[in-house]
Amino acid sequence: MPKSSSGQPPAGGAPRRALLGATVASAAGLALGLPQAAQAAGPVEAAARKRPGSFRDLPYPTVIAHRGASGYRPEHTLGAYQLALDMGAHIVEQDLVPTKDGHLVCRHENDITGTTDVADRPEFAGRKATKSIDGVQLTGWFTEDFTLAELKTLRATERIPGTRQHSTLYNGRWDVPTFEEVLRWADRAGKERGAPVWLHVETKHPTYFRSLGLGLEEPLARLLRKYRRDRATSPLFVQSFEPTSIQKLHRLVATPGVVLLSGAGTRPWDFVESGDPRTVADLITPAGLKEIARYAKGIGPTLDLVIPRRADGSLGTPSTLVADAHAKGLILHPYTMRNENQFLPAEFRRGTDPHAYGDAFGAFRAYFETGIDGIFSDQCDTALLAAAEHRRR
Secondary structure, three states: OOOOOOOOOOOOOOOOOOOOOOOOOHHHHHHHOOOHHHHOOOOOOHHHHOOOOOHHHOOOOEEEEOOOOOOOOOOOOHHHHHHHHHHOOOEEEEEEEEOOOOOEEEOOOOEOOOOEOHHHOHHHHHHOEEEEEOOEEEEEOEHHHOOHHHHOOOOEOOOOOOOOHHHHHHOOOOOOOEHHHHHHHHHHHHHHHOOOOEEEEEEOOHHHHHHOOOOOHHHHHHHHHHOOOOOOOOOEEEEEOOHHHHHHHHHHOOOOEEEEEOOOOOOOHHHHHHOOOOOHHHHOOHHHHHHHOOOOOEEEEEHHHHOOEOOOOOEOOOOOHHHHHHHOOOEEOOEOEOOEHHHOOHHHOOOOOOOOEOOHHHHHHHHHOOOOOEEEEOOHHHHHHHHHHHHHO
16 A cells, blocks of 8 residues: 555555565576666565465565566566566566467467567468457457467567567577466466465456457466465456456456556447447546446556656646545556656656667656556566665655
8 A cells, every 4th residue: 555644554554564675686687697787686585485465465566577577588478477586576467368279378469470480480371360359450360360289389579679679589489378387387486485476467358259259267267266376365466458357257266356447538348349338537436446346456557547648748747546546445556667768758768769768767756656556567677676765765
């Protein structure tokens, strides 16, 4: 929960346990080739080894590795997940899409044109297709047209090579992981660390996949039950941009749910399909948040809902969303902080190169000061240092 001006948790708020003050030991950083910020960090505090009883015991602010350490490795690979964990991320995110034969795999989108080497594989040239996904026409290769065995022959690649040339060094090193493989990895890593590995798991395009007979919620719930992550105190969040997906999961498992929220004028795709006229602006009213709190424990708004940007791209006046959500007992995990100029608010950009790093620490400071409970970040080492600085203040 956010701190009051006195430095104490607000009345009625859940207490926060002792927090991480560092990422990983320098020796581990050198061995893994971590960025300098992570190498400079000291050993993990003993408090981080405690087993949290619920999500409200997570460190504040919570740092969520967006698609793993996606600023440094091809996203949604076991390499990206492991690096995020080694850097000290509190939670590691997965996005789930299905294969043709119903397996859940980790990709940000079912369109794998830019995140695998499929375009260079002549045996799959005939699988190229044009589809409408949530109202958007896309041409490429899609997971639902591949069996898991076929998908496993592909290799993961960097999604934005022009921005992250360093990450292209790791093209082809990892395949597309199944979610079950990630659950096994998390269990192994948790035993090695002596503390659970927290996951943040998103159902992608659930209405679309349900229309294909490839519903996501039931197979996800089966895996959560199999790996004992189906409880209210399990170290895992389920999240979706479609509220009805979280409602379905709420009926299947007790795992805490998070409703993701895009721009204020947008409509969740399940609302579009069902004829529900409400927009995200309706969902973030006190009445909308009260409804969300009936089946979810938190929201994941775009950062622009927390602090809108002015016409020139700079930050404006913070909205009341943080206070309104906290009043309904909801935590906030907004998305996504990235270090590169092109993604930062205008006043935090440095120089004219869109791919260069700007003043990410300044941007983190502005967002943390709103009282958000955590944040998704592509560069979780930067986020961890910014979170430590925020706690000191």
